[in-house]
Amino acid sequence: MSAFTADFSAALVQPSPNHGERAGDGKPDMIILHYTGMPSAEGALSWLCRDESQVSSHYFVNEDGTVVQLVPEARRAWHAGKSVWKGERDINSSSIGIEIANAGHPGGLPDFPDRQIEAVIGLCLDCGQRWAIAPERVLAHSDVAPIRKVDPGEKFPWGRLHRAGVGHWVEPTPIAGGRFFQRGDAGQPVEALQSMLSIYGYGTEITGEFSPETEGDVAAFQRHFRQERVDGIADFSTIDTLHRLLTALPQYS
Numbered sequence: 380m381s382a383f384t385a386d387f388s389a390a391l392v393q394p395s396p397n398h399g400e401r402a403g404d405g406k407p408d409m410i411i412l413h414y415t416g417m418p419s420a421e422g423a424l425s426w427l428c429r430d431e432s433q434v435s436s437h438y439f440v441n442e443d444g445t446v447v448q449l450v451p452e453a454r455r456a457w458h459a460g461k462s463v464w465k466g467e468r469d470i471n472s473s474s475i476g477i478e479i480a481n482a483g484h485p486g487g488l489p490d491f492p493d494r495q496i497e498a499v500i501g502l503c504l505d506c507g508q509r510w511a512i513a514p515e516r517v518l519a520h521s522d523v524a525p526i527r528k529v530d531p532g533e534k535f536p537w538g539r540l541h542r543a544g545v546g547h548w549v550e551p552t553p554i555a556g557g558r559f560f561q562r563g564d565a566g567q568p569v570e571a572l573q574s575m576l577s578i579y580g581y582g583t584e585i586t587g588e589f590s591p592e593t594e595g596d597v598a599a600f601q602r603h604f605r606q607e608r609v610d611g612i613a614d615f616s617t618i619d620t621l622h623r624l625l626t627a628l629p630q631y632s
């Protein structure tokens with residue numbers, strides 16, 4: 380693989396052969412954050428650069444905050460897989476993928492070191508500015524591929540990113556008692572919940588039935604926006620947080 384000039388000036392370049400042409404207008408308008416989910420960062424990085432893996436990302440952020448670029452931003456990296464957001468299914472064509480070295484759920488969800496999060500913030504600000512990416516389009520892999528994917532996980536500090544100007548976020552509504560909806564429930568309130576998830580961007584089908592897929596979407600939402608409890612049950616805290624996020628979207632204000 381021939382080297383290229385890094386789009387993010389602070390990045391080192393380690394080219395991956397795994398990329399192609401972006402479909403559509405060729406411009407990324409979202410950022411997808413991942414964790415590697417592997418015990419070692421070196422192992423994860425070398426896997427993303429191996430022809431046989433058929434996976435890649437644009438960037439790789441080490442625990443010490445060093446950033447490596449694997450694929451030029453103008454090219455389509457292979458990180459999202461089968462996914463959907465706002466009805467769009469070729470997320471690889473429309474996104475920049477960032478892999479964050481972290482052992483993830485298989486490794487007991489270790490904390491993300493400060494230096495690593497600072498690097499992710501700097502990288503997202505830089506990409507976001509260069510491509511004019513809307514804050515609400517900085518998303519988790521789990522948002523675009525619920526059930527199938529759980530990264531970067533419920534310990535990823537989205538609130539901290541937001542305070543630094545990255546992503547969309549409201550302080551989650553505290554967990555309290557009250558009415559809730561879960562798998563097997565049906566009716567108008569379930570339909571309303573599904574509509575809200577779908578308007579926000581999730582691939583939720585509006586059926587009025589709280590299906591296993593709806594449960595997966597609720598859990599993905601919680602993993603990003605109401606991290607204290609990720610159980611797929613739509614309690615008041617979950618629904619109210621979702622409602623407040625929708626209200627905080629620029630087109631609603």
Ligand SMILES: [Zn+2]
Nearest residue numbers: 413414520530
């Ligand atoms: Zn991922």
